[in-house]
Amino acid sequence: MVQEINDRILAYFPGQEMEYLSSDSIDEVESVSENFDPALYSPDFLNGIKMSGVPNHRLLLKVGVHIMLLGNINQKKRLCNGTRLQVVSLGKHVIEAKVVSGTNIGFRTLLSRISLTPSDKKLPFKLKRRQFPISVCFAMTINKSQGQSLSRVGLYLKDPVFTHGQLYVALSRVQTREGIKIVLLDKASKLISETKNVVYKEIFGNLV
Structure with a gap:
């Protein structure tokens, strides 16, 4: 439901839209077992995986949109999990954003893609996703x-x-x-x- 609300608001938000796609793979070092065959899992299957606390394969962003950090990026500068920011500019490899919540309001930072390997016992392997550690956050869970x-x-x-x-x-x-x-x-x-x-x-x- 939260994702649906975010998508609807983003559709009406003014400005040019930029799309960012993640690079997904299987962490074979962490997924080694006798019967495991990574060839069984296609790129489309990996791209479609959605998990709490992990950015989606496909991110749609516009300048001015509010986003939330999904992870502790820099605790000294209070760029922690749940910090809300606003997109200032969009580049091909870097996103500039400013903090809009907490005690560090107005602070600007550059965000880049990072590799994430979430732990999810429902999957027979560990997913390795390289993506910006953010999500659009017009809406959020309680x-x-x-x-x-x-x-x-x-x-x-x-x-x-x-x-x-x-x-x-x-x-x-x-x-x-x-x-x-x-x-x-x-x-x-x-x-x-x-x-x-x-x-x-x-x-x-x-x-x-």
Whole structure:
């Protein structure tokens, strides 16, 4: 759902679009086994793999678009996983972006492709993907939004939150009541005016 929202907003965003494709391969050193045959997995199959915390094979970007870092690039300069930036310029091999969240707002940095080898037990091998460690982030999941401080937030709840404190996390990303807009939908995708706030009363049982 987050990816779908990002794609729709990007389509209406002004400016020329640039496409960046990753270079995907199998890390045979990390995937060695008696029955493993890398020839069974085509480039199209590898390109189609999508995993949490890993950039997609195909990135579409425009100048001015907000992006999020997927990994710790430079902790001293606070370029860490979840940092939000805005694209300043797009090159063939380098992307210039400025930080728009946290304590380092306005800092400009150059991003290049890096090789990522994510650990995913669902795959019989380790994927090696060389791509810019970013994703478009007009929208993000509630969990990914933790630590963000924004002036305006749009909360899209197609389904109710399902864990304790998750609704609080989403609502507390914004500084004022006027800065948040919420869209709530029922099972028939019709607008409604209330949602559940999941609270486990048991955790308060031993409080004095």
